[in-house]
Amino acid sequence: MPPLPIYETLLSRNMVSMQTTTDTSPPPAARPARRKQNQAVLEVQGKTRISPRLLRLTLGGEGYAELNRNESTDAYVKLLIADPASGLQPPYDMDGLRENNPELMPARRTYTVRRWDDEKQLIEIDVVLHGEGEDSGVAARWADEALPGDRIAMSGAGGAYTPQPGSRRHLMIGDHAAVPAIAAGLESMDADAVGTVLIQLDHDEDRLDLEHPTGVELRWLIGERELLVDTVAALDLEDQEGLQVFCHVERGITKQLRKVLVKDAGIPREQISISAYWALGRIEDQFQAEKREPVGKIDD
Numbered sequence: 001m002p003p004l005p006i007y008e009t010l011l012s013r014n015m016v017s018m019q020t021t022t023d024t025s026p027p028p029a030a031r032p033a034r035r036k037q038n039q040a041v042l043e044v045q046g047k048t049r050i051s052p053r054l055l056r057l058t059l060g061g062e063g064y065a066e067l068n069r070n071e072s073t074d075a076y077v078k079l080l081i082a083d084p085a086s087g088l089q090p091p092y093d094m095d096g097l098r099e100n101n102p103e104l105m106p107a108r109r110t111y112t113v114r115r116w117d118d119e120k121q122l123i124e125i126d127v128v129l130h131g132e133g134e135d136s137g138v139a140a141r142w143a144d145e146a147l148p149g150d151r152i153a154m155s156g157a158g159g160a161y162t163p164q165p166g167s168r169r170h171l172m173i174g175d176h177a178a179v180p181a182i183a184a185g186l187e188s189m190d191a192d193a194v195g196t197v198l199i200q201l202d203h204d205e206d207r208l209d210l211e212h213p214t215g216v217e218l219r220w221l222i223g224e225r226e227l228l229v230d231t232v233a234a235l236d237l238e239d240q241e242g243l244q245v246f247c248h249v250e251r252g253i254t255k256q257l258r259k260v261l262v263k264d265a266g267i268p269r270e271q272i273s274i275s276a277y278w279a280l281g282r283i284e285d286q287f288q289a290e291k292r293e294p295v296g297k298i299d300d
């Protein structure tokens with residue numbers, strides 16, 4: 001992978017800071033306890049289009065030290081993105097906003113940390129530029145319009161999957177949003193690792209030249225998302241000893257794949273990392289909230 005261009009000039013946008021902490025509510029002790037999440041504020045330092053619809057952002061600065069360094073290859077951060085028209089600047093007083101200006105609450109969006117650079121105190125995130133105009137999303141638009149020097153608040157990193165060196169075989173299944181996590185997983189595998197990777201993309205020109213062990217077959221499925229379900233159903237999954245599975249796609253497809261992997265093929269659930277990365281027709285806030293409802297459950 002060639003070195004990333006780092007912008008030489010750091011511009012900052014002129015945004016008006018807004019007072020959001022006016023507190024007329026009861027003293028803290030009387031409020032219900034909330035889980036505090038530290039916000040790390042990083043600066044946009046580089047931006048590279050690595051395929052027509054995948055944008056790599058390099059984020060760094062002092063805020064890097066505030067991140068919880070997670071060694072998992074699917075490590076992810078939660079970006080907080082305020083409406084530019086609000087004038088809000090990170091870090092955000094989330095409790096104050098929730099109580100006094102809920103309409104100004106920043107959107108929370110999840111992105112895989114594609115690469116950590118502890119020495120330079122940088123992370124890279126790869127953002128899918130899905131949809132266009134109004135059909136696009138808050139995060140996709142933010143990434144597309146980001147300028148060097150822009151500041152972004154985030155929390156994390158969470159994450160729990162890493163290819164185990166002791167695994168006899170790997171099966172990785174993803175769509176465009178999972179490409180960063182799959183790429184990081186492939187790079188971490190031992191040279192003698194064996195397995196299959198299936199990645200569905202809407203457009204052929206978004207394929208990437210991913211580094212992978214020679215014993216791991218990398219297959220790009222170009223077209224409908226359902227291609228993944230048919231392709232996985234056609235795999236020989238009888239030998240499950242030492243099989244480790246990673247499966248993260250759109251929610252409806254994730255549910256179908258869970259059936260194929262767990263119910264039909266009988267792979268023990270503990271050998272599978274499976275969850276939806278996004279849901280068709282849902283903004284992420286709604287998708288995350290629905291995890292508490294039957295429609296949002298992947299496991300029965």
Ligand SMILES: Cc1cc2nc3c(=O)[nH]c(=O)nc-3n(C[C@H](O)[C@H](O)[C@H](O)COP(=O)(O)OP(=O)(O)OC[C@H]3O[C@@H](n4cnc5c(N)ncnc54)[C@H](O)[C@@H]3O)c2cc1C
Nearest residue numbers: 110112128130137138139140177277279280281282283284
């Ligand atoms: C653990 C985890 C890691 C993730 N890692 C990455 C990552 O590294 N890179 C990445 O790009 N995404 C990643 N995602 C997915 C990303 O969080 C969602 O795609 C998110 O909804 C994007 O936010 P948005 O503001 O652009 O769109 P939203 O405002 O959330 O959604 C707007 C509309 O776009 C649709 N939409 C959302 N995402 C997609 C998509 N990928 N393709 C087509 N339509 C979509 C929604 O259904 C909705 O109709 C990850 C998700 C999780 C849970």
